[in-house]
Amino acid sequence: MKMPTTTQVDTNNPDDHACRICGRGVSDAATWWIHVVDGGAMIAPIFAPDDDDDPGDTGWHPIGSGCALSIPKTHRKRWRP
Ligand SMILES: [Zn+2]
Numbered sequence: 732m733k734m735p736t737t738t739q740v741d742t743n744n745p746d747d748h749a750c751r752i753c754g755r756g757v758s759d760a761a762t763w764w765i766h767v768v769d770g771g772a773m774i775a776p777i778f779a780p781d782d783d784d785d786p787g788d789t790g791w792h793p794i795g796s797g798c799a800l801s802i803p804k805t806h807r808k809r810w811r812p
Pocket residue numbers: 750751752753754755794795797798
């Protein structure tokens with residue numbers, strides 16, 4: 732699916748405790764993770780394998796519980812693989 736772009740604050744924030752979608756801080760208890768590919772344009776389904784040879788595969792990123800509501804459960808999981 733396409734990466735949501737509506738409320739982005741700072742998508743380059745390297746902090747593991749910042750939501751990848753909006754840039755706001757997230758607490759560990761409320762954290763979902765998404766697998767961001769295509770250089771940040773797309774969210775891969777959770778069953779898609781990591782592709783370390785693909786430079787567009789940016790790995791797994793945390794998102795807050797609010798932003799998680801806009802992501803189908805097929806595209807987010809509770810913790811890193
Ligand atoms: Zn967010």
